Amino acid sequence: MYVYNDFDETFVRTRVAQFRGQVERRIDGSLTEDEFKPLRLMNGLYLQLHAYMLRVAVPYGTLNPAQMRQLAMIADRWDKGYGHFTTRQNIQYNWPKLGDVPDMLEALADVGMHAIQTSGNTIRNVTADHFAGAAADEIEDPRAIAELLRQWSTDHPEFQFLPRKFKIAVTGAAADRAVTRAHDIGLVVVRNDAGEVGYQVIVGGGLGRTPMVGKVLRDFVSKADLLPYVEAIVSVYNLLGRRDNKYKARIKITLHENGIETIRDLVEDRFNAIRAGFGGYDQTLLAEIEKSFAPPAFVTKATDGYEAARLANPAFRSWTDTNLSAHKAAGYAIVSISIKKHGATPGDATSDQMRVMAELADRYGHGELRISHEQNVILPHVHQSDLPAVYAALRKADLATANIGLASDIIACPGMDYCALATARSIPIAQQIATRFDELKIEHDVGPLKIKISGCINACGHHHVGHIGILGLDRAGVENYQITLGGDGSEMTTIGERAGPGFSADDIVPAIERLVTGYLDLRRDPSETFLQTYRRLGLAPFKTLLYPSEDKADAA
Amino acid sequence: MPPRFTPKVVTANALLDGDAVWLTEDDHWSPLMSRAELITDEAHADLRLLQAKARASEIAGAYLADARLGADGPEPVHFREAFRTRGPSNYPHGKQVETPPQT
Incomplete structure (x- = not known):
């Protein structure tokens, strides 16, 4: 998994310190709400019906156990002991106090997390297939490119005041588990005829008031060209997108009003103009990032115990029927933990449950957790022989509902x-x-x-x-x-x-x-x-x- | 004839904890809607909203909400405002359990 480098660390800490000063000035009256609102939104802090809400980014839905435990600690210390996982793979806290938010952000920075650009007319948290790096049908793990996009889009000086919010999703398999066609930009990892890995680029999808399915802007963009190509799209949108009417400001409307050919031509022009400026540095960076998403050291163990447990325990069998997905490594399974117990709030996990999931990831899951856009938590790498123990622990924590993909997985x-x-x-x-x-x-x-x-x-x-x-x-x-x-x-x-x-x-x-x-x-x-x-x-x-x-x- | 003015209350969220609050006749922010000043005159409502917005160090997001007179004072007309007097429906959190001080 990617770990913050010195640049990330300094940037996030500096932002926390800035926001601490802004909160202090708001509380002492030197900032009005109109002045403060854009500042708090840049840092993911909303004001809702009953309280503030802090939206924390979980980049491409990936968490390590230490981060999950910190999310639990934050829930206990500054909220009401739970968090809400969202359809953008984020987590929201519903009851923070304004004066505590800088400390919450500091606690997030301690584990390499932040709430930057989880609001506002900026590029939002880049989402990805929640089975990334584990799915049997995957061409390539999409998280490296997602991390490159996160670094590129975070505080990008050209894209802090876009016409409207901008959402990017990446998937590494043909089976789309990241709803890429309902994003401003959807990236699908594909292979070209020469067998090279690249991206199909889909633009102009979106739900909301005017739902539209994204259209393919280019069938294949090579890995080396992806970042300048994406920058060209956002750049064209930044100039062409409407600012006169917020309901017509998303790129789906820009595309609809100007036509895909016009947009394609403009993007190609812009791409050709800026491509050389990238100078290959992004590729050096990407190569570094890719190393941190190297697959874990999968082990080979017997799976007889798993089969026996399935036969012996109908409840376990039912859970394995619904909550497991095919893994790329032999003997492994992807576990989807349902945060949708019948009658409970979809996407809510208590701090105790978060700690149990972190523990399971440590003991049985090669230290990885994912948040799905369907508001569940994933243990992407569990050996089948460990599934009975994982199930038993989940059951104890009220997390063993066998309903993934069914009517109650809402x-x-x-x-x-x-x-x-x-x-x-x-x-x-x-x-x-x-x-x-x-x-x-x-x-x-x-x-x-x-x-x-x-x-x-x-x-x-x-x-x-x-x-x-x-x-x-x-x-x-x-x-x-x-x-x-x-x-x-x-x-x-x-x-x-x-x-x-x-x-x-x-x-x-x-x-x-x-x-x-x-x-x-x-x-x-x-x-x-x-x-x-x-x-x-x-x-x-x-x-x-x-x-x-x-x-x-x-x-x- | 202009349409009849629907009575209003001035409401906002408290700056520090974001809790829903209502402006009382004696210029306090109460966590109880029933303590709010029920405003029946449009010009007075506009004035009270301006005064409320000026109190930036106490609240955020002041607006006028429709209200009617109930047994204990002003009551919400719209369900959104009713939820603000109680808290969420999925957990016993917010005003429905945190009995607010009598202010």
């Missing part, structure tokens, strides 16, 4: 329980849906199903790419939930279709239940997933499930 933004921008609550809806599916005991039969909930049109909960998406709105002073169907965040990214009128908070859970139980009757056989069935049949039969009384009214 993404939910904080919604109006915390967020000042929200128009309705998300968390209680997620809690109720998960609880209901647990009561029905059908989610394993239902199979892969992604339900995603956002509490406002900004779509932090990725509802547009949920197989079932739920958007919470304020309709005449009452919470109302709109359903979209058929969305997909994979390499086949699709924006979901709006199903019809919204539902009240009381009616939304029964509506989702009708959809899912109804799907069981619609599917061709148990192997046809909800999304496949939707693609085969279209909206109509699902609409009938959602609005049965209207059908009767029509018939009458």
Whole structure:
């Protein structure tokens, strides 16, 4: 894993000291809120409904155990003993006191972390496939390039005041686990005909008010050209992007309004103009970074114990069926720890749970942890022979829910329980849906199903790419939930279709239940997933499930 | 005829801990909405908001929120403002458990 060098360390410490001074001046009255707000946002500090919120970047979702333990310490010392993992692979603290934030940032700096550029119209935390470096289907670990992008984008003087926020995601495999097509820039590691590793560059994806699927700007950019090429894109956007209307300021609109050919030509011109200026230094840096992402020393051990445990313990077997993914090394598995216990808040982990996960990473996971954009925690490298022990420890910590990829593995933004921008609550809806599916005991039969909930049109909960998406709105002073169907965040990214009128908070859970139980009757056989069935049949039969009384009214 | 003015309260977040607070008639910031000054006149509301915003060292983000008179004083009209009087619904955190001092 990458470890801060002297430059990173000095930069982050200097920023903490600056922010400490800014907080002091805000508290003593020498800075007004209008003056202070852009400064606190640059350092990830928001003011929400009930308190401040500190958003800490987890670069490309990678943590080591010491960092996870520090996150737990921060939660205990300055918050309420828990943290919320988000869809940008960040962690948010919901209750910090203004005067404590500089100390929290100092504690983060102690383990090579920060909250810089987790807000504002800048390049945000670069996200990556949470199985990076472990996935069996991966061409190359995307984290080295993600780290290079982090270093390049952090405090980049040209890109501190972009027209709007800018999000980059990288994935190393064809199976897109990083939603790259819903990012301002999505990078997919590919091989060209000559067998060289490079990147497919996708631009102009995004969810929010105007959801759009990204378009391929270039099929192949070599590793050596990537940084100047990405800089050229952001540079073109910086000049061309609209600043007159914040709802039209994202690059997806710039692309839509100017056309991809125009953008492509401008980017190529800019790329040719700046390419020489990089002088190869970025490649020297990248080579250094790549060393720190060398794979761990995988071991060879017998796996008989694992097979025996699977046979002996049905609960363990069920967990291995849902929560494990294929690893590139023989005898290893990728463990997804569900932070989605039925009825709990999606993405929340207590400090005790964080410490347990850190301990497991130390003992059984080659010292690595990942945060997924689906708000779960990953142990990327666990030998199969250690899985029974890992499972037993997770069970003790209330972390052994076997629901990864199932109906109760719901993404939910904080919604109006915390967020000042929200128009309705998300968390209680997620809690109720998960609880209901647990009561029905059908989610394993239902199979892969992604339900995603956002509490406002900004779509932090990725509802547009949920197989079932739920958007919470304020309709005449009452919470109302709109359903979209058929969305997909994979390499086949699709924006979901709006199903019809919204539902009240009381009616939304029964509506989702009708959809899912109804799907069981619609599917061709148990192997046809909800999304496949939707693609085969279209909206109509699902609409009938959602609005049965209207059908009767029509018939009458 | 201009539309009827909906009564308002001035609300904000306390500077140090971010807790929701309301402006009282005697110029205190109370953590209880029921202690807020219920403003029924538009011009007075604008004036009180200006005065509130000037108190930068005590609060952040002051705004006018719709309110109505209840049994114990002003009550929220919109659910967002109701949540601000209680705290989040997923944990017993915030005002719903931290009984605020009587100010």
